[in-house]
Amino acid sequence: MNRNEQDFQAEKQLVREYFSQLIASPASELEHVQNRFIASDYLWRGFHPFHEIRCAHKVATQFWQPLKTSLSHLQRRMDVFMAGANTIEDQGGIWVVSMGHLMGLFDEPWLGIPPTGKIAMLPYCDFHRVENGKITETAVYFDIPHLMMQAGLHPFPPQTAAHLVQPGPMTHGGLMFDTQDPAEGRKTLAAIDHMVEDIKTWRGGVKEPLVDELRRSWNEDMIWWGPAGIGATYTIERYAKQHSSPFRAGMTNRTFNGHICRIAEGHFGGFFGWPNLTLTPSGGFMGMPATNTPGDMRVIDIYRRDGGKLSENWVFIDLLHFWNMQGIDILSRITGIAAGQETGAQGAVV
Structure with missing residues (x-):
């Protein structure tokens, strides 16, 4: 076998x-x-x-x-x-x-x-x-x-999407303790691979409406469970508006560094890199200033496939590391605030 x-x-x-x-x-x-x-x-x-x-x-x-x-x-x-x-x-x-x-x-x-x-x-x-x-x-x-x-702290300015404790899969089928049908895993991997490869149209500068690009890989009722500081968003239209479009507009000189692991089983799959991406903040993303300094994003993505496309995505990004590379030590600043040091506007790190 x-x-x-x-x-x-x-x-x-x-x-x-x-x-x-x-x-x-x-x-x-x-x-x-x-x-x-x-x-x-x-x-x-x-x-x-x-x-x-x-x-x-x-x-x-x-x-x-x-x-x-x-x-x-x-x-x-x-x-x-x-x-x-x-x-x-x-x-x-x-x-x-x-x-x-x-x-x-x-x-x-x-x-x-x-x-x-x-x-x-x-x-x-x-x-x-x-x-x-x-x-x-x-x-x-x-x-x-x-x-x-x-804990009541505010490490970032107000985010574009929703902050909440994120639930598991809508189907409640993510705990695959038993053997799964390999054919389903192959379908999931194909859907993930298609999405990863299709993003290269963005990296290559091809011009088209963002929602049209997304619809090639995602079901219309997709849910993107993003990290704190960015948040969660629902449907292709809102995902484009509340995360993908601001992300692309606020980051330049984007380099894809590859993944260390990419697997799929059943209707689920995912990958991680160390780092996945290197990008330069040009200003505005997450309400943070332009730095013109390249930074690394260490990311885990977990996906659920429904039919031939992806429907849910849980995303983990080392935002503390990324902004630390920009000279913004969010962890030290925000814990200093908690200890009674001076705060920025509304207690956010600026």
Whole structure:
């Protein structure tokens, strides 16, 4: 059987057990969990301010222990779970993907963000490469500005789309713990590949109405679940107006750097890069000033296919890293505001 069409049940089970023990174990035992599941040559990629960590023990002490201390009674609430063979040939590997929210009681500060004592939900998506019964690579992307906004902070000027706790798939079919029909995964991958390739008409400067371009890849009732600072938007017309058009107008010198992993299973698929894009802010996007400085966007996209086109898209962008490359340290400024330092207009970083 072609490895692209196997069921990946062993890899899925390994990652599910890893998740279970991460949640169940106290902070003092997380390093033992890492020893059981993580390879010695581990590579972990996370959003700013974590970046790359090449040590399982440091991941436990620098990320998981502080997070579990801050978000007490932590739960992993998954909306999508899938696996597959990487279609990026020069990267390869079998990868397991999950997406949803890490939820807990926000009882202690995290990264300088003040606790609320209330439920907090940190949107996340992670990709895990599994080889010889161990996890060798992880990319875990998490929306820190979303957590800031739950704590009453305002890291960005008012966004163009809606800010909300994002739900899972409309079909509730994203948790693919069992074997899926390989033919459905191939259809999903084809839809994603078509969309990625078609965006090159924008990068190549071809002029046409944006909504016409989008309709080649998306169903009319598409939903784009964007990160905090940009927001969520619904239907092709509103997506074009509330995100895609401002994004294209506010970014120049766009370079596509490729993906590290791209997989699909059933009606779902996705990819991540490190970074996916390099762009130069020309002013206006997210209400931020022009910098004329190239910046990298690390992005995870997760998609749901309906028929031959895409219907839902969950997007994770390391906006803190991108704006930090522009000389705007949003994390430091906004946590300084929380600590009583001087604020900009309406408490937003300017």
